[in-house]
Amino acid sequence: xxxxxxxxxxxxxxxxxxxxxxxxxxxxxxxxxxxxxxxxxxxxxxxxxxxxxxxxxxxxxxxxxxxxxxxxxxxxxxxxxxxxxxxxxxxxxxxxxxxxxxxxxxxxxxxxxxxxxxxxxxxxxxxxxxxxxxxxxxxxxxxxxxxxxxxxxxxxxxxxxxxxxxxxxxxxxxxxxxxxxxxxxxxxxxxxxxxxxxxxxxxxxxxxxxxxxxxxxxxxxxxxxxxxxxxxxxxxxxxxxxxxxxxxxxxxxxxxxxxxxxxxxxxxxxxxxxxxxxxxxxxxxxxxxxxxxxxxxxxxxxxxxxxxxxxxxxx
Amino acid sequence: xxxxxxxxxxxxxxxxxxxxxxxxxxxxxxxxxxxxxxxxxxxxxxxxxxxxxxxxxxxxxxxxxxxxxxxxxxxxxxxxxxxxxxxxxxxxxxxxxxxxxxxxxxxxxxxxxxxxxxxxxxxxxxxxxxxxxxxxxxxxxxxxxxxxxxxxxxxxxxxxxxxxxxxxxxxxxxxxxxxxxxxxxxxxxxxxxxxxxxxxxxxxxxxxxxxxxxxxxxxxxxxxxxxxxxxxxxxxxxxxxxxxxxxxxxxxxxxxxxxxxxxxxxxxxxxxxxxxxxxxxxxxxxxxxxxxxxxxxxx
Numbered sequence: 001x002x003x004x005x006x007x008x009x010x011x012x013x014x015x016x017x018x019x020x021x022x023x024x025x026x027x028x029x030x031x032x033x034x035x036x037x038x039x040x041x042x043x044x045x046x047x048x049x050x051x052x053x054x055x056x057x058x059x060x061x062x063x064x065x066x067x068x069x070x071x072x073x074x075x076x077x078x079x080x081x082x083x084x085x086x087x088x089x090x091x092x093x094x095x096x097x098x099x100x101x102x103x104x105x106x107x108x109x110x111x112x113x114x115x116x117x118x119x120x121x122x123x124x125x126x127x128x129x130x131x132x133x134x135x136x137x138x139x140x141x142x143x144x145x146x147x148x149x150x151x152x153x154x155x156x157x158x159x160x161x162x163x164x165x166x167x168x169x170x171x172x173x174x175x176x177x178x179x180x181x182x183x184x185x186x187x188x189x190x191x192x193x194x195x196x197x198x199x200x201x202x203x204x205x206x207x208x209x210x211x212x213x214x215x216x217x218x219x220x221x222x223x224x225x226x227x228x229x230x231x232x233x234x235x236x237x238x239x240x241x242x243x244x245x246x247x248x249x250x251x252x253x254x255x256x257x258x259x260x261x262x263x264x265x266x267x268x269x270x271x272x273x274x275x276x277x278x279x280x281x282x283x284x285x286x287x288x289x290x291x292x293x294x295x296x297x298x299x300x301x302x303x304x305x306x307x308x309x310x311x312x313x314x315x
Numbered sequence: 316x317x318x319x320x321x322x323x324x325x326x327x328x329x330x331x332x333x334x335x336x337x338x339x340x341x342x343x344x345x346x347x348x349x350x351x352x353x354x355x356x357x358x359x360x361x362x363x364x365x366x367x368x369x370x371x372x373x374x375x376x377x378x379x380x381x382x383x384x385x386x387x388x389x390x391x392x393x394x395x396x397x398x399x400x401x402x403x404x405x406x407x408x409x410x411x412x413x414x415x416x417x418x419x420x421x422x423x424x425x426x427x428x429x430x431x432x433x434x435x436x437x438x439x440x441x442x443x444x445x446x447x448x449x450x451x452x453x454x455x456x457x458x459x460x461x462x463x464x465x466x467x468x469x470x471x472x473x474x475x476x477x478x479x480x481x482x483x484x485x486x487x488x489x490x491x492x493x494x495x496x497x498x499x500x501x502x503x504x505x506x507x508x509x510x511x512x513x514x515x516x517x518x519x520x521x522x523x524x525x526x527x528x529x530x531x532x533x534x535x536x537x538x539x540x541x542x543x544x545x546x547x548x549x550x551x552x553x554x555x556x557x558x559x560x561x562x563x564x565x566x567x568x569x570x571x572x573x574x575x576x577x578x579x580x581x582x583x584x585x586x587x588x589x590x591x592x593x594x595x596x597x598x599x600x601x602x603x604x605x606x607x608x609x610x611x612x613x614x
Contacts, residue, residue, distance in 0.1 A: 018450045026466035137598070141590040143542050145549045145565050146583030153572050153580060252457040259550055260569065271550050274465040282465030289458050 004305050012298040019290045023283050024065050077284040082276050087284045098265035105188040113193040117200025122227050139194035144253050148187045148260035184261045191253040196246040203238035207231045237304040244300030248293055348599040354592040362408045369402035374557035382576035394568050394578050403559040410560040415540035421479035426486025431517045434494035448484045456481045464552050474553050478543050482536050493525040534597035538590040561586050
């Protein structure tokens with residue numbers, strides 16, 4: 001088992017390295033360099049040269065990559081082109097805003113969709129299962145920004161129950177911040193839940209078609225016991241994978257939701273950085289999000305190794 | 316469920332119908348499929364004949380009033396700059412559906428060719444292609460798009476190629492898996508023994524035998540491309556104003572929601588109708604045909 005986990009950790013490290021390579025390479029695809037593309041074609045040569053020197057672009061790509069990577073390792077993310085401030089300083093507060101939004105959503109969405117998925121699998125073929133199936137299919141087809149716009153229109157504009165834009169004040173109590181975060185959280189929850197519910201249902205149904213379930217059924221084990229004691233433990237590993245995979249949808253959802261609600265989070269900062277071509281900031285934010293994604297996948301794999309007796313005992 | 320009772324399936328997912336029935340009337344259209352086809356033909360018509368159908372120009376300001384139903388504009392009223400919402404939705408159909416179609420066609424041609432080549436040639440070609448695809452798939456797709464657009468800057472070409480590249484990795488995985496399954500079949504061995512070339516085998520033996528799951532995947536990828544491109548436009552990184560695309564229109568008119576103007580909801584609703592229709596059609600298609608996409612490839 002230790003071997004399997006160590007192997008997976010090694011693979012995770014390699015993935016992170018490849019990701020960093022690609023993030024860095026994205027600015028090297030273009031002919032010309034960052035200084036030219038940011039300043040535009042009409043910029044005088046001296047200005048471009050000055051910027052190039054300031055950013056160290058006159059050095060070979062490998063040296064710059066090494067500097068950037070070793071900076072990342074020690075938490076030095078570089079300087080933002082737009083504001084000239086340290087990137088660590090810019091993202092400090094925003095990263096916690098995003099973590100707060102994402103973690104509250106995960107806490108609501110994960111149990112709810114696992115429950116709905118189990119319910120649909122237990123009642124497979126009934127009206128309940130079909131309505132869950134149609135409902136989730138519809139939610140998947142709806143872009144996140146439509147959900148955001150619709151919820152704002154109904155709950156903030158028409159009914160006036162909730163604030164349309166989340167306003168975070170320092171020293172605000174948890175409950176009142178929950179109130180102002182309600183609409184972004186509900187939007188994100190919808191975005192993540194649909195896939196998670198469907199995949200949980202499929203994972204459980206997959207397990208339900210195995211021989212030992214038929215055996216349990218034939219010897220007269222009640223339905224709920226089959227699901228909870230026979231099927232669920234075996235479906236745990238695929239379900240954990242489903243959850244990790246869908247927390248990735250959370251990353252995509254966060255980008256849209258933070259923009260739709262003008263929420264001061266990391267994703268919003270990144271989108272702004274992309275539109276102003278603040279490349280060091282884009283790379284820093286991109287690395288943070290991708291690292292989170294790689295870590296989630298790593299965590300999922302390790303948890304499924306731990307939850308699967310066959311993987312746990314072999315090696 | 317009796318075969319003649321198609322009406323009762325309107326409210327139910329076609330996916331949950333018994334397979335026994337599917338075998339008997341193989342390509343019979345259910346009500347859901349008819350509705351989906353009707354919606355898609357409607358949008359196709361709108362997109363093709365946009366300039367004839369739209370009462371006003373794409374960027375034409377018809378009124379000084381924003382978010383109002385005024386005489387100068389058609390019944391959907393004006394947007395935040397006083398442009399006609401109906402006309403922009405009609406032109407937007409062309410932009411949104413057209414761009415997504417180009418991206419999907421690109422991703423399919425590259426994804427299928429590379430996937431088949433990898434499956435047939437195996438060895439280092441397969442390794443090189445598959446590891447590259449793995450590396451691209453290590454990113455959440457929206458992050459990859461943001462990083463590329465951040466590095467390269469935005470334009471329609473960049474957006475279409477980025478979406479096509481990200482999509483192509485998924486198509487590659489599917490077509491490689493399908494071709495691997497097909498390539499061990501007797502008919503491929505026979506073709507090889509006859510001395511047919513790799514290209515011939517790909518076109519005449521493998522493609523016809525993998526076309527059903529690939530066609531279903533085309534639908535799934537097309538909705539993905541629509542949602543992806545409009546999301547990028549919504550973030551302000553896709554289609555640039557004054558061009559009309561449904562994602563841009565949602566972004567532009569979002570403020571109007573606070574004054575109770577639904578101009579932002581309409582284009583978002585249009586996107587939803589298209590993607591629901593394609594999803595329903597794919598669902599119907601998959602359950603009416605015996606070949607299925609391997610579960611682990613459905614995302």
